[in-house]
Amino acid sequence: MKGFRFDESRPLVKAAARKGKLEMEYLQLGNGEILLIREAEKEDASRIVDYTNQVGKETDNLTFGEDGYGISAEMEASYIESFSKIDNRLMLCAFIDGNLVGHLSFTGGVRPRTRHAGEFGITVLKQHWGKGIGTQLLNYLIAWAKQGRIIRKINLKVRSDNQRAIRLYQKAGFVASGTNTREFCIAGKFYDSVAMGLEID
Numbered sequence: 001m002k003g004f005r006f007d008e009s010r011p012l013v014k015a016a017a018r019k020g021k022l023e024m025e026y027l028q029l030g031n032g033e034i035l036l037i038r039e040a041e042k043e044d045a046s047r048i049v050d051y052t053n054q055v056g057k058e059t060d061n062l063t064f065g066e067d068g069y070g071i072s073a074e075m076e077a078s079y080i081e082s083f084s085k086i087d088n089r090l091m092l093c094a095f096i097d098g099n100l101v102g103h104l105s106f107t108g109g110v111r112p113r114t115r116h117a118g119e120f121g122i123t124v125l126k127q128h129w130g131k132g133i134g135t136q137l138l139n140y141l142i143a144w145a146k147q148g149r150i151i152r153k154i155n156l157k158v159r160s161d162n163q164r165a166i167r168l169y170q171k172a173g174f175v176a177s178g179t180n181t182r183e184f185c186i187a188g189k190f191y192d193s194v195a196m197g198l199e200i201d
C-alpha cells in the first residue's frame, strides 16, 4: 500500500512527486492557491498537535473542543510512525504556503477479519473552509484505498447536524447507515451521530 501512485487524470492534479518513501500531491484550488497533500512525517508531530488544538477551538463537531486534543508531540510522533509502517493506516497533511491547513487520519482494523475496514477523521482550519481542501483530502483517501486493494470499506461517524461534512461525504458517495443517539454531550446537551460508509470495489 505504501508505494501508492497517483491518478494523473484527476481534475485538480497539478503534479505528483516522490519525497523519499512518501508520495506528495500538488493541487491547484479553485482560488488559485496551491495545496500540497502528503503523508505525515514524524517531524510534523508538534505542528499537528498545535493545529489540532486550534481546530478544537474552532468547531464543536469533533470529540474534543477548547479543552484540547490531549496528545503530546511525543505521542503524536509515535502515532505517525505507526501510521507510516502499517499498511491499512493513512495519515495525511495538507499545506498551503508551508502552513498546515488540513489533516486526515484513517485507521484500519487490527485483526484479519476487520483489517479491510476502518474509520477516519478529517479537519480543515476554519479560515480555509469551502476551498475544496476537505474534498481533496477525501479524494486522496479514496484513491489510496482503491489502489491499495486492502481497504474495502471506509466508515465514519459525523454529528447529525454537521451539514457541511455530511454534504462532503455524500458528494464522495458515502451512504448513511444509521443514527447513534447521544453520541456527543457538549455543554450538557446531547447530539446524535450518523454512521456513513463507502464500499471500495
Ligand SMILES: CC(C)(COP(=O)(O)OP(=O)(O)OC[C@H]1O[C@@H](n2cnc3c(N)ncnc32)[C@H](O)[C@@H]1OP(=O)(O)O)[C@@H](O)C(=O)NCCC(=O)NCCS
Pocket (backbone or CB within 6 Å): 059, 061, 062, 122, 123, 124, 125, 128, 129, 130, 131, 132, 133, 134, 135, 136, 156, 157, 158, 159, 162, 163, 164, 165, 167, 168, 171
Ligand atoms: C467538514 C470539513 C472537513 C469540510 O472541509 P472543507 O475544506 O470546508 O470542504 P470543501 O471545501 O471541500 O467543501 C465540501 C463540501 O461541503 C459543502 N459545503 C461547503 N460549505 C457549506 C455550507 N456552508 N453549508 C453546507 N454545505 C457546505 C459543499 O457541498 C462542499 O462541496 P462543493 O463546494 O463542491 O459543493 C471542514 O468544514 C471542517 O474541518 N469542519 C470542522 C471539523 C469537522 O466537522 N470534521 C468532520 C467531522 S465528521
